[in-house]
Amino acid sequence: MIVAIDGPAASGKGTMARRLAAYLGVPHLDTGLTFRAVAHALLTAGQPLDDEVLAERAALDLDLGALDRDILSAHEIGEAASKVAVMPKVRTALLQAQRAFANQPGGAVLDGRDIGTVVCPDAAVKLYVTASPEVRARRRTDEILSKGGSADYEQVLADVRKRDERDTNRAVAPLLPAEDAHLLDTSKLDIESAFRQAVGIVEEVKAQ
Structure with missing residues (x-):
């Protein structure tokens, strides 16, 4: 089974991908x-x-x-x-x-910005993980501060918005959900709740 996870910067897709790969017992690639x-x-x-x-x-x-x-x-x-x-x-x-x-045999979980649309358009499961720019900026700021770094929320928010603009409007492999992707908005979800939703989607596909 190939699981494709896309989404903008700081959406939580990387954490989601690593946890899903561990759950399924397959390799993960960021x-x-x-x-x-x-x-x-x-x-x-x-x-x-x-x-x-x-x-x-x-x-x-x-x-x-x-x-x-x-x-x-x-x-x-x-x-x-x-x-x-x-x-x-x-x-x-x-x-x-x-x-x-x-x-590779057994499948894998890949996350990025064009997995479901370009890299693995035939993936069994496609997730598009997103959150509001404000929530993503807060998460990124908290992450930097927790590691002892320095970060200004407003500057991080500006960077997140600039990155979104660049990723969605680039000519080659722009960031956008695949037509058959499951949308997972984590703005109001903690990682555990988001992970449970993702597992539910994967298990539903496996049962088909």
Whole structure:
């Protein structure tokens, strides 16, 4: 069974994906980390971020089983990832790797922004996890503060809205729900309630 989870930044889709993967006993892939890993490889090697040939090579050499979330979550890597993510050759290389991951025996759970629409359009279950920009900004701010960082809610909210605008209006693989996706608005739900709803959807599909 392939489960595709999409949604905007700070919607809770990553936590949802990890918990669902554990529940189903299948591997999980945060596809956003794959773009970050390409950027990290270039930065580590001291290579330029605007060379598509080098970026494609890094994408082709990527080991999806060795993505370190702690390292790749750094802000500067996220900024660098946004530069390589627009390169067609990088997107093609990573798309092939993501599909291969999804189609391994037993299935997988993948989360990102175009899983149900581009990466796995035939996924058995498609979830679109979202929440209001204000709720997502509050969650992101609290997360940063809980880790000892500094964050201003209004600035985070502005960043969330800017990210939404960029993701939904980009020319290639824009962020939008698949036509057959189950919408899960977590604005008024805690993670446990949202997870129970997601499990209910998965079990309903499995029973068909």
